[in-house]
Amino acid sequence: MKTLLNDRRPLVYCPGCDHANVVQALNRALMQLKLSGNQVVIVTDIGCSGLFDTFYNTHALHGLHGRPLTYATGLKLARPELTVIAVMGDGGMGIGGAHVIASCRRNLDINLLVLNNFNYGMTGGQCSVSTPQQAITSSGFLNQLEQPLDFCKLAETAGASWVGRFLPEEKELAAGISEAVCHHGFSVLEVENVCTGRYARGNPRALREKKEHEHNPLFSGVVSRNERLEYGDGYRRLAAEQPAEEPFTEIAVEQTAAIDDRCEIMLLGAAGQRMNTAGEILCFAAMAAGLQVTRKSDYPITVLRGHSVCEVVCSPQPIRYTGIARPDVILALAPEGVERKRSVFESVKSDCLIIKAADVEIPPSQCRIIEIDFQQQCGITFINRGVAALAVLSCVHPVLNANMFRSGLFYRLKSRQLEMALVTAGRISSWFKENPQ
Amino acid sequence: MSPYFIDGNEAIARAAVEAGCTFFAGYPITPATTIFNHMLKLLPPAGGICLQGEDEIASIGFCLGASMAGRKVMTATSGPGLSLMSEHISFAIGSEIPIVIVNVQRLGPSTGSATKGADGDIQFMRWGNSGGLPVIVLAPVDAGDCYRLTHEAFNLAEQYRCPVFIASNKEIGLTRESVDLGSLELGEKIQRKCAQPFQDYLPFHTADNEMVPDFLPIGGDALVRQTSSSHGPDGYLTVDRQLINSSMDRLLAKLRDGGASLSLHELDNESGAQRLIITYGVTGRAAKEAVERLRAKGVAVSLLVLKTLYPVPEELLRNIIAWFRLVIVIEMNMGQYVREIERIAGNVPVLNYGRMDGVLISPETIVQVVGDEDLAQ
Ligand code: SF4
Numbered sequence: 001m002k003t004l005l006n007d008r009r010p011l012v013y014c015p016g017c018d019h020a021n022v023v024q025a026l027n028r029a030l031m032q033l034k035l036s037g038n039q040v041v042i043v044t045d046i047g048c049s050g051l052f053d054t055f056y057n058t059h060a061l062h063g064l065h066g067r068p069l070t071y072a073t074g075l076k077l078a079r080p081e082l083t084v085i086a087v088m089g090d091g092g093m094g095i096g097g098a099h100v101i102a103s104c105r106r107n108l109d110i111n112l113l114v115l116n117n118f119n120y121g122m123t124g125g126q127c128s129v130s131t132p133q134q135a136i137t138s139s140g141f142l143n144q145l146e147q148p149l150d151f152c153k154l155a156e157t158a159g160a161s162w163v164g165r166f167l168p169e170e171k172e173l174a175a176g177i178s179e180a181v182c183h184h185g186f187s188v189l190e191v192e193n194v195c196t197g198r199y200a201r202g203n204p205r206a207l208r209e210k211k212e213h214e215h216n217p218l219f220s221g222v223v224s225r226n227e228r229l230e231y232g233d234g235y236r237r238l239a240a241e242q243p244a245e246e247p248f249t250e251i252a253v254e255q256t257a258a259i260d261d262r263c264e265i266m267l268l269g270a271a272g273q274r275m276n277t278a279g280e281i282l283c284f285a286a287m288a289a290g291l292q293v294t295r296k297s298d299y300p301i302t303v304l305r306g307h308s309v310c311e312v313v314c315s316p317q318p319i320r321y322t323g324i325a326r327p328d329v330i331l332a333l334a335p336e337g338v339e340r341k342r343s344v345f346e347s348v349k350s351d352c353l354i355i356k357a358a359d360v361e362i363p364p365s366q367c368r369i370i371e372i373d374f375q376q377q378c379g380i381t382f383i384n385r386g387v388a389a390l391a392v393l394s395c396v397h398p399v400l401n402a403n404m405f406r407s408g409l410f411y412r413l414k415s416r417q418l419e420m421a422l423v424t425a426g427r428i429s430s431w432f433k434e435n436p437q
Numbered sequence: 438m439s440p441y442f443i444d445g446n447e448a449i450a451r452a453a454v455e456a457g458c459t460f461f462a463g464y465p466i467t468p469a470t471t472i473f474n475h476m477l478k479l480l481p482p483a484g485g486i487c488l489q490g491e492d493e494i495a496s497i498g499f500c501l502g503a504s505m506a507g508r509k510v511m512t513a514t515s516g517p518g519l520s521l522m523s524e525h526i527s528f529a530i531g532s533e534i535p536i537v538i539v540n541v542q543r544l545g546p547s548t549g550s551a552t553k554g555a556d557g558d559i560q561f562m563r564w565g566n567s568g569g570l571p572v573i574v575l576a577p578v579d580a581g582d583c584y585r586l587t588h589e590a591f592n593l594a595e596q597y598r599c600p601v602f603i604a605s606n607k608e609i610g611l612t613r614e615s616v617d618l619g620s621l622e623l624g625e626k627i628q629r630k631c632a633q634p635f636q637d638y639l640p641f642h643t644a645d646n647e648m649v650p651d652f653l654p655i656g657g658d659a660l661v662r663q664t665s666s667s668h669g670p671d672g673y674l675t676v677d678r679q680l681i682n683s684s685m686d687r688l689l690a691k692l693r694d695g696g697a698s699l700s701l702h703e704l705d706n707e708s709g710a711q712r713l714i715i716t717y718g719v720t721g722r723a724a725k726e727a728v729e730r731l732r733a734k735g736v737a738v739s740l741l742v743l744k745t746l747y748p749v750p751e752e753l754l755r756n757i758i759a760w761f762r763l764v765i766v767i768e769m770n771m772g773q774y775v776r777e778i779e780r781i782a783g784n785v786p787v788l789n790y791g792r793m794d795g796v797l798i799s800p801e802t803i804v805q806v807v808g809d810e811d812l813a814q
Contacts, residue, residue: 009673037660038656038657038658038659038660041655041656043502053662054673054674057660058660059655059656059660059661059662060660060661060662060663060664060672061502061505061655061662061663061664062662062663062664062665062666063498063501063528063663063664063665064524064525064528064665067494067495067498067524067525070490070494070495070497070498070499070501070502071498071499071501071502071505072502073488073495073498073499073502074460074462074498074499074500074501074502074503074504074505074506074510075502075503075505075506075655075656076502077460077486077488077499077503078460078486078502078503078506078507078508078656079506079654079655079656081656082506082655082656098491098492098494098495099491099494099495099498101491102490102491102495235486238481239481239482239484239486240481240482242478242481242482243482244482244483245475245478245479245482248441248443248451248618249441249442250440250441251440251441251442251615253440280442280613283442283613283615284442287440287442287615291615292440292614292615293442293614293615294612294613294614294615295612295613295614296608296611296612296613297611298552299552300552301467301551301552319614319722320722320723320725320726320800321722321723321726321797321799321800322608322612322614322719322722322797323723323796323797323799325799325801
């Protein structure tokens with residue numbers, strides 16, 4: 001058994017500070033477990049407890065206040081074989097509360113050692129989240145107004161699978177730490193310490209209370225109702241079952257484009273009409289004909305309601321600016337989209353083509369307008385208007401032809417969606433044969 | 438030609454994995470969320486790790502831990518999340534922890550507009566850390582650039598052991614476009630330089646001719662110390678003025694002396710032009726179009742699109758600006774990078790056009806601003 005204490009870094013704690021006992025107890029525990037320094041990382045934060053890592057010959061990571069569990073999580077998942085011990089004071093438990101709760105819920109095999117001395121020692125004895133309301137601190141009356149937090153109860157509620165509360169008596173504490181380290185899951189071990197430098201003077205009873213303190217039997221190790229799969233084990237198991245991500249879809253140029261300049265298309269629809277999908281079908285179709293494309297969409301941050309606008313640019317040349325101010329084609333398929341882009345109709349080019357659904361009102365315009373009652377004339381439902389409008393486009397505008405459209409559908413859609421889209425396209429093209437424009 | 442149809446966010450995720458990233462942690466935030474979505478599909482089946490932190494502080498904290506364990510790591514966020522990450526960005530700078538941080542910028546200030554683009558965090562990325570030490574910020578103009586610069590970002594992070602930002606924008610991240618990935622020139626992949634795992638390893642020691650300390654992972658054979666506090670070569674807290682001083686000098690110098698690898702840019706110079714447009718990010722696309730139109734109208738103009746924003750490529754800028762009578766900086770904010778140009782331009786006057794209302798700056802606007810006859814005087 002070799003000590004892991006760093007003989008070049010003697011303890012610097014105030015005389016009588018309980019942290020010193022915990023340093024010894026942790027060393028004893030690691031020795032009992034026959035761990036060598038390079039098998040262990042001690043992760044600390046700010047305050048007197050934050051000096052902990054310097055006292056040992058182990059790996060060490062000292063970071064920001066309240067955040068040790070975040071580094072510990074990254075370390076443990078990246079190197080599961082490491083014994084990861086995070087040390088925090090009651091200050092860090094307050095500022096990093098979210099990480100404590102999340103770690104309890106996760107159950108990654110990290111050991112959290114909480115050195116609770118009921119105040120911020122290093123900065124001059126201010127109250128912390130665990131300070132009793134009647135205590136005298138340098139935060140004046142403020143702690144009288146806030147209820148102290150019980151870390152063990154919190155940990156148990158949040159799902160920690162091992163929770164223990166100890167006094168800084170070396171032997172018993174060392175046994176507790178060993179048990180916590182051996183536990184395969186997240187463990188929280190709270191030590192109730194006395195801060196002789198900042199707290200005990202104003203609160204002389206703290207010393208006596210400590211001696212009289214009865215161990216809370218509720219928190220003496222494994223929390224059986226929280227016992228479960230360790231996060232890292234679970235992660236690796238589920239990760240291995242995930243299907244490999246598909247590589248990029250490569251688009252082969254097998255069609256011929258009929259435009260020799262930039263063409264801007266604006267799809268104005270509503271949520272639920274799959275405007276984005278329609279825009280992408282158009283893009284794939286254009287790419288299959290060797291064109292360059294860009295696609296942007298605009299929809300409210302909450303979905304399933306409101307406008308859905310998709311802007312597509314197709315061009316034989318590289319596309320620089322992706323914005324559309326004066327489109328060459330507008331597909332007006334729902335009032336929400338038209339409303340959203342009302343200003344576009346004001347400055348519309350005279351040679352712009354507008355394909356509109358019969359039930360959608362648009363501002364008056366001199367452009368060529370093709371109006372279709374999708375439901376009445378072709379039996380096409382509201383949600384399929386995007387694909388239907390593209391089918392119309394493929395009959396009347398050089399940016400899209402029937403072969404390109406077919407390629408676009410095959411690149412973007414699969415199985416049932418593809419079948420439905422092909423049926424929709426077929427209905428539009430037969431309607432066009434009967435009603436030439 | 439092998440065209441792919443991808444957006445900037447997917448390009449970043451795919452490029453990260455290609456560059457050897459095996460650890461990603463993020464917190465959902467529009468418009469950066471889809472980077473997380475892609476990483477979640479890409480990494481776990483490939484043996485990598487992708488986590489969702491309880492907040493942005495945790496997400497970048499996970500990354501710092503994993504980076505210290507030797508992984509190539511990345512996180513992605515937007516302005517409000519970047520604000521939360523600030524303390525850990527300072528940690529990564531001062532303690533030389535390699536990490537790539539993607540900022541898909543959205544319209545600010547504060548929560549601003551989640552689905553609108555802007556380049557409003559340019560100075561924030563540079564200065565949003567305590568201590569004010571330098572970082573690297575790369576600015577892509579499109580999805581192809583996202584791919585190329587992400588590859589570059591990992592190389593720089595490993596080489597210089599520092600955070601590298603990718604200053605994307607909603608208008609790049611969520612715009613899907615045809616990209617010819619085959620034509621992109623990607624350099625060699627760089628790994629951080631490792632020390633021999635001797636027992637007396639000094640984590641922050643640099644050899645006389647080196648600027649960056651050799652790395653060893655936490656968890657390896659030799660003991661490694663990492664600390665966010667002022668430290669000497671041994672990784673222990675120090676108050677020794679000389680030690681602190683020399684480490685500050687080194688942190689400054691390692692990026693200042695990076696030279697050409699830190700001056701990525703595209704210059705389209707027209708001989709005889711007196712006006713130079715300087716821009717970056719998505720605005721670079723509109724500027725290219727504007728320059729074509731201006732030249733067609735007989736206005737001679739040159740264009741410099743910066744891809745490395747920080748460290749400011751001062752020498753490059755000084756050399757180029759000296760050829761011109763007027764510099765016009767166009768940016769999607771209320772005037773941020775122009776501050777860097779102004780201090781470098783010397784006697785050459787600098788004009789600034791910026792807007793930050795969620796709308797792209799159009800080629801028409803740039804033509805108007807740059808082509809203005811009154812400017813000739
Ligand atoms: S201030 Fe308190 S916690 Fe800090 S070393 Fe002194 S007694 Fe210990």
